[in-house]
Every structure is written in C-alpha cells, then in structure tokens.
Amino acid sequence: MSGDSYYFGDNVTMHGGTGNTGMVKNAAPTAMDPQLRAAVEALTAQLRDLRTQVPPPAAQTIDESLPVLAPDAVVQPQARTRALMAVAGVAATAGALGAPVVEAVNGILQLLGAR
Numbered sequence: 001m002s003g004d005s006y007y008f009g010d011n012v013t014m015h016g017g018t019g020n021t022g023m024v025k026n027a028a029p030t031a032m033d034p035q036l037r038a039a040v041e042a043l044t045a046q047l048r049d050l051r052t053q054v055p056p057p058a059a060q061t062i063d064e065s066l067p068v069l070a071p072d073a074v075v076q077p078q079a080r081t082r083a084l085m086a087v088a089g090v091a092a093t094a095g096a097l098g099a100p101v102v103e104a105v106n107g108i109l110q111l112l113g114a115r
Helices: 034-051 054-071 075-091 095-112
Strands: 012-015 021-022
Touching: 021 054, 034 075, 034 095, 054 075, 075 095
Parallel strands: none
Antiparallel strands: 012 021
16 A cells, blocks of 8 residues: 555645645535525526526626536536626616516625625
8 A cells, every 4th residue: 555645634835936826725615505505506597597687797797607506516606606696787777677686686695695
C-alpha cells in the first residue's frame, strides 16, 4: 500500500511558487432544505416562462443564472445570491409580468438568510 493516497477533508497541494492548485474541498455538499428546494424549483419554472416574454439580453441573463440556481448546483452562496439578484432585476424590468418572480426571489433570499 505504499504510495496510496487517501484524502479526508480539505487538501492543499503546493508546487514551489508556481502551479499551485489552491484548496481542494473534499467535503460533500450539504443537502438543500426541502422548503428552499421547493421554492427554487418553483422559481426556475417561473423564470423559464418569463424568459420567453423578455428581450434577448434579459433572456440571456436568465439563461446564465439558471444553472447557478439549480437546486443541485454546487456553487458558492455568493454566486447563488448574485444570480438571484440578476433575475430579480430582469423581473423588475418586466413590470407586472415579473412581479411573481421578484416575490419568489425575495422569499428565497429570506430562506437563505440574505435578507
């Protein structure tokens, strides 16, 4: 078994002063709260509907945000918050059409403790 490597927890690999890979997080992602998961799934459905009714630049913002908002996405909390804020901005410019999306985003931000 000589030479076998087993990593538990965080792992940092340094190669002199160059080629450093940074910290490898070997922790499993935590499961999303069921209430939060349901809210995110509802939001993504609303966003897919809204996407068909907004101009192309706004649709592109939604397209870029959906993978980050996916319930199973492994992303930093800040990235998810930024995506939520981006789609809320798109929804706000859509007027009454986007009001349910803005409301859903506010609810998710509250669940995340970001509001």
